[in-house]
Amino acid sequence: MSECELKRQLVIIGGGPAGMSAALAAYDAGIRDLVIIERDEKLGGILQQCIHNGFGLHRFGEELTGPEYAARYEAQVREREIPVLTGTMVLDITPAGEGQPIAVTVTNAASGVFTVEAGAVVLAMGCRERSRGALNIPGTRPAGIFSAGTAQKYINMKGYMPGREVVILGSGDIGLIMARRMTLEGAHVHAVCELMPYSGGLARNIEQCLHDFDISLLLSHTVVEIHGKERLTGVTIAEVDERRRPKPETRQYISCDTLLLSVGLIPENELTQQASIPLDRVTNGASVDQDRQTKVPGIFSCGNVLHVHDLVDYVSEEAEIAGRSAAAYLMGTDDAEKVNIPVTTDGKVRYTVPQTITRKKPVNVFFRVADVYRGVTLKVTDQNGTVVYTKKKPRMAPGEMESVTIRPEQFGEAESLRFSLEVN
Numbered sequence: 001m002s003e004c005e006l007k008r009q010l011v012i013i014g015g016g017p018a019g020m021s022a023a024l025a026a027y028d029a030g031i032r033d034l035v036i037i038e039r040d041e042k043l044g045g046i047l048q049q050c051i052h053n054g055f056g057l058h059r060f061g062e063e064l065t066g067p068e069y070a071a072r073y074e075a076q077v078r079e080r081e082i083p084v085l086t087g088t089m090v091l092d093i094t095p096a097g098e099g100q101p102i103a104v105t106v107t108n109a110a111s112g113v114f115t116v117e118a119g120a121v122v123l124a125m126g127c128r129e130r131s132r133g134a135l136n137i138p139g140t141r142p143a144g145i146f147s148a149g150t151a152q153k154y155i156n157m158k159g160y161m162p163g164r165e166v167v168i169l170g171s172g173d174i175g176l177i178m179a180r181r182m183t184l185e186g187a188h189v190h191a192v193c194e195l196m197p198y199s200g201g202l203a204r205n206i207e208q209c210l211h212d213f214d215i216s217l218l219l220s221h222t223v224v225e226i227h228g229k230e231r232l233t234g235v236t237i238a239e240v241d242e243r244r245r246p247k248p249e250t251r252q253y254i255s256c257d258t259l260l261l262s263v264g265l266i267p268e269n270e271l272t273q274q275a276s277i278p279l280d281r282v283t284n285g286a287s288v289d290q291d292r293q294t295k296v297p298g299i300f301s302c303g304n305v306l307h308v309h310d311l312v313d314y315v316s317e318e319a320e321i322a323g324r325s326a327a328a329y330l331m332g333t334d335d336a337e338k339v340n341i342p343v344t345t346d347g348k349v350r351y352t353v354p355q356t357i358t359r360k361k362p363v364n365v366f367f368r369v370a371d372v373y374r375g376v377t378l379k380v381t382d383q384n385g386t387v388v389y390t391k392k393k394p395r396m397a398p399g400e401m402e403s404v405t406i407r408p409e410q411f412g413e414a415e416s417l418r419f420s421l422e423v424n
Contacts, residue, residue: 006116009330010034011104013090013271014124016045017312018303018319020073022122025323027080031330035083035116037090037106043077044070045126047312049153052177054204058313069312093121093275095296102298120298120326123286124319125268127304129174132261139226142233148174148262152181161185163258167235168192169223171199171206173310173399175262180209182260189213190254193221193237195244198372200264200399202310223259224251232257267305275299282351283307289358291325291334292318300326307353307366310401314366318353321364336361341411346420348373350398357417360408367403367419369396375424380406382414396421 010031012019015038023036042048047055050066057063060072077084087108094103101117129147146154146162152174154160164187168175171194179189192210197220199206210217218237224246225236239250267285277294280287285306286294292302302322303315328334341357343365352367373396380389388410396402411417 006035006114007101007118008033008035008116009119010122010326011102011116011118011120012036012122012124012323013093013104014038014045014126014303014305015040015043015084015086016124016126016303017047017070017073017315018126018305018322019043019045019122019124020070020077021316021319022124022300022302022323022326023082024073024076024080025320026122026327027082027323029324029327029331031327035085036077037085037088037104037116039087039089041087043074043084043086046149049149049156050177051156052181055312058311059316066312073316090271093271093299095275096298118298119330120300122319122322122326123272123294123299123301123305124303124322125271125305127265127267127308129261130264130266135261135263137223137226140229142226142228142231144228144232144257145226145259145261148172148178148260151258151260152178155181155185161187162260163187163232163256165256166190166258166260167223167237167254167256168260168262170194170262170264171201171217172262172264173201173205175260176201176205176209178260178262179215180213183213183215187258189215190256191216191218191221191237193218193223195220195222195240196398198397198399202399203397222246226259227253232259235259265304265308267308269305272301272305277301280307280351280355283353285353287355288353289356290321290354290361290363291328291359292322292354293325293329293358298329300329307351310399314401314403317364318366334359341414341417343417343419346418348421348423349378349419352419357411362405362407363411364403364405365419366401368401369398369421372397373421373423377422377424378402378404379420379422380404380411381418381420382411383416388412388414388417 047066047070053063055069092105104116238246286301300322302319336359378391
């Protein structure tokens with residue numbers, strides 16, 4: 001391979017669970033000329049460092065660890081002999097011009113910089129953790145402050161212990177899992193502090209990772225100061241009011257040598273923006289239709305680069321939609337009637353994926369809510385306020401993604417759809 005181009009019908013960027021699922025779905029739908037491009041040295045993505053169980057309950061009906069889940073998909077990729085370029089970084093995506101293919105500029109150690117021409121592209125780059133720099137926490141810059149995922153990689157893959165006296169800021173799933181992991185490795189976790197009045201993690205993780213190990217979860221609390229020069233010596237935490245401002249009278253010093261940050265995930269959409277693909281302001285991922293096709297024809301998005309999922313099983317499910325849709329796009333086999341129905345929300349529902357319905361066929365809509373609600377009714381209405389779909393649930397929470405399937409006979413001739421919550 002030289003600086004001259006490769007040509008593929010389909011290029012999949014990212015070899016994690018989303019990328020592998022999309023590749024398998026496209027292959028099984030009839031696309032044989034495809035390639036997965038992965039910047040790491042092996043497939044699996046973030047699952048390589050997630051050695052805890054809880055994966056695969058929906059897809060395989062059993063509990064697997066992250067590496068086991070990834071291995072099942074990798075085995076299927078190898079079985080189908082789908083080409084994989086590992087250790088290869090995508091630098092740029094140039095959308096198709098008049099009569100021109102999509103150009104994907106990549107680089108690796110063996111071949112330098114080269115271009116892959118594609119008829120379609122699936123974006124499956126995953127997400128990264130929000131860092132301390134995004135939080136503006138006052139204090140010094142000592143060693144001992146890690147994102148929760150970095151600490152997870154140090155322990156599970158490198159065999160290094162980040163510290164012994166730990167405070168965790170943020171109650172996302174990675175933070176909860178690391179509270180348990182650090183405890184099992186002999187560290188003392190003083191508390192998990194959460195700015196919001198509710199946890200951002202799954203209920204099962206709160207139970208299994210905090211309650212089972214008697215670790216305190218301090219809701220409506222945050223870190224307001226960091227202490228230490230060479231190494232972290234402690235943090236000051238405080239309760240926050242309803243406007244999330246610290247209450248000075250509640251300041252409390254905790255002596256510790258390690259602070260783990262689990263304060264949100266950011267979809268890796270730099271390539272998406274370079275391709276001039278519009279992003280959704282809530283998800284920070286691309287705005288897509290029910291086929292997971294972006295506003296740029298031939299470019300699809302799925303997995304955590306589209307919106308942050310709570311279960312990898314849902315990542316695989318969504319990626320299969322993108323893979324099948326990319327195959328249908330390349331082969332011109334999607335003959336469902338075209339429509340243009342934007343999907344909006346009321347604020348209690350924070351966002352939906354997809355954001356637009358462009359085909360008259362069953363649509364699986366993922367969404368998250370903005371707060372913890374009990375005794376709720378989801379209502380989907382058209383532009384006239386006519387209810388086309390309802391669903392009742394005893395509880396909905398921001399940490400748990402919801403999904404509903406809406407059929408063409410339900411949205412019918414609607415010009416728009418609105419998702420709203422009615423709290424009973």
